[in-house]
Amino acid sequence: MCGIVGLYLKNTQLRPQLGALFEPMLVEMKSRGPDSAGVAIYRDPVQANQTKYSLAHDHANYDWQSLSSALASACQCQSSITQIDSHAILIADAPERNVRDWIKQNHPGVRLVGSGASLEIFKEVGLPEDVYSRFNLQNASGSHMIGHTRMATESAVTTAGSHPFATGADLCLVHNGSLSNHNRLREQLEKAGLEFQTENDTEVAAAYMTLKIREGASLRQALEQALVDLDGFYTFCVGTETGFAVLRDPIACKHAVLAETDDWVAMATEYRAIATLPGSEHANIWEPKPQTIYAWGELQ
Amino acid sequence: MQTLDLQAIGLRKLNSTLHTDNASTAYKITNPMGGHAIACGLNRAMDVTIDGHAGFYCAGMNQLANVTVQGHVGVGLAENMMSGTVRVTGNASQAAGATAHGGLVVIEGDASSRCGISMKGVDIVVGGSVGHMSGFMAQAGNLVVCGDAGEALGDSIYEANIYVKGSVESLGSDCEEKPMDAEHISALSSLLEKAQVKAEASQFKRYGSARTLYNFQPDNAGDY
Incomplete structure (x- = not known):
């Protein structure tokens, strides 16, 4: 089915x-x-130097703001994040590889479910x-x-x-x-x-x-x-x-x-x-x- | 003409009305919204018009009724139909006329794959093209395709006739082109006329069983 x-x-x-x-x-x-x-929804494209990431975590009250702030200092970039229920949309102007690696090393419970200029992915049981x-x-x-x-x-x-x-x-x-x-x-x-x-x-x-x-x-x-x-x-x-x-x-x-x-x-x-x-x-x-x-x- | 609104009365009420209500012989079904199993199991002479697109298994098991779908239909149109007529003004999805024993199915647009699969006596006339594996294990009846046919047409066919006006991507196992004699042109002309589909019968090619598969060999009778 x-x-x-x-x-x-x-x-x-x-x-x-x-x-x-x-x-x-x-x-x-x-x-x-x-x-x-x-x-998957395609909306609000980011600027050319930015990438948008769809993130998800099992805990509804995950501290997304801290993640964004720490990412900004670690990758020396501008970063903003918006929580939408169990997901969050992160926008950062660092190279994508650096952001992916940093999230994987520092927030292993966070799933990076999509990325791009306009793509946002939301999925749940x-x-x-x-x-x-x-x-x-x-x-x-x-x-x-x-x-x-x-x-x-x-x-x-x-x-x-x-x-x-x-x-x-x-x-x-x-x-x-x-x-x-x-x-x-x-x-x-x-x-x-x-x-x-x-x-x-x-x-x-x-x-x-x-x-x-x-x-x-x-x-x-x-x-x-x-x-x-x-x-x-x-x-x-x-x-x-x-x-x-x-x-x-x-x-x-x-x-x-x-x-x-x-x-x-x-x-x-x-x-x-x-x-x-x-x-x-x-x-x-x-x-x-x-x-x-x-x-x-x-x-x- | 009695009008039945599918969204207002629901599928069970709709079909039971068509089965048991003897007050009318003409019905119009509004707001079909792609619903499944619309006008299934009809068993008396009546005219049913579906005003829009229908979903899966529309007009299945039909006997005697004339059903017209003004739009597209989903999988399994007129499955196991016994008699009557089912007409679709748009395209049909897979397995149109599957296992149908009798009556006439007319698809004015294209039919998708497996059109007429295991047909057992129905006549199917398709104004456009059919998809792959059409006429698979067709046992009796006529499948008429005014456009093209997809891969593996008539695979493992028994006694049915397949007429195709356009190209055939490939023939299935044990299906071959047959001579188009005067009797076939005459029979096809009558069928096209009955289906109200304009096409010249002499321009079609006929396909049927080469009768070389295991079940056609008398020598195999001793296996049982």
Whole structure:
């Protein structure tokens, strides 16, 4: 099971309503995945010399301000942080490698779940509507979001095992399906230096794409190579800085539907998640073909 | 014409009304919102129009009724249909007409993968193209594709006829092109007319079983 959804607003006038338009999409997929939910939202891009980090910790009252202050002194940078429930959005103008290393060494309980210029990732255990309200996303504005409602099959029901998974700067992945070669692939990726937080198969797919992109592949090339190297069932939705991409495995038994109007592009596991969008009754609606990359925005 | 609002009355009330209410023979279903199992199990002559996009398993197990979806449908359209007509004005997702024994399914747009899987006598006419593994293990009936067909068309097919006007990406195991004789052109013309789909029957190619798989070999009868 699991449900995945994506929404990209072509009409910029709708962008203040992004969070409100996306909520019923995610909540409609509750029956496909009621144990955890997560979203990636692209909003409020930072300045060119800054990076935005999505952080999470198991303790609700974690002292994020101290983390930010200590980071600023240690890395000799400007740093600000905003707590949003169990997550925090950190903005710093130090090199990303330094920030990642410093957090890992000094705050090992903090999970760095995403980074980039505009990407923010929020995910938790619980019903989609509860997770959505915890992170105050109803009033969020932005250009696009992707989301996931999880019915866990390959690993434990934990926040860390929830989707989306980051795959690089402003890149993240949600997945409906199950991979069958993730254990072997995880071993290979660990040898290449990738680190894993969970036993989750999707985290392996995300790490795989992270490595490909780190090695110089474009996202399109990484997805094309994923068709060769990933074995199993998948419909992926990949959030990018400027839009999202959809890819299905060659068998394509995991559901997916795409819909497009002049105002927006949406993907979902089932059409009912799209039905509440304005103008959906007149949308162009079709099922994406297997082994075919569908993309809106640029695939770097 | 009686109007039933799916969001107002819910799926069970909607379908039970269609099953038991003899007051009307024409129904319009509003606000389908991609809901599943709309107009399933109908068993009398009636006209049902779904005003919008439907979800999975729409018009399954249909007998006698004429169901029209004005929009897109999800997985498993008219699954196991026995008779009647189901028409979709948009595209259909996977496994349209799966295991259906009779009647007519018309998809004016494209159908996705596994269209007509294990069909057992239904006629399926697709105005556009079909996805991979369409006509898989098709046993009887006609699958007509006015556009193109995806990979592995008619894999392990039995006695059904598949007609394709456009290209076929690849034929499945034991599926082969067959001669398009006058009788086939005539039968296909009648079916296209019945489906109200405009296409010239003589431009189609016919595909069917090469009958080379294990179950077609009399020598294997001794195994049992």
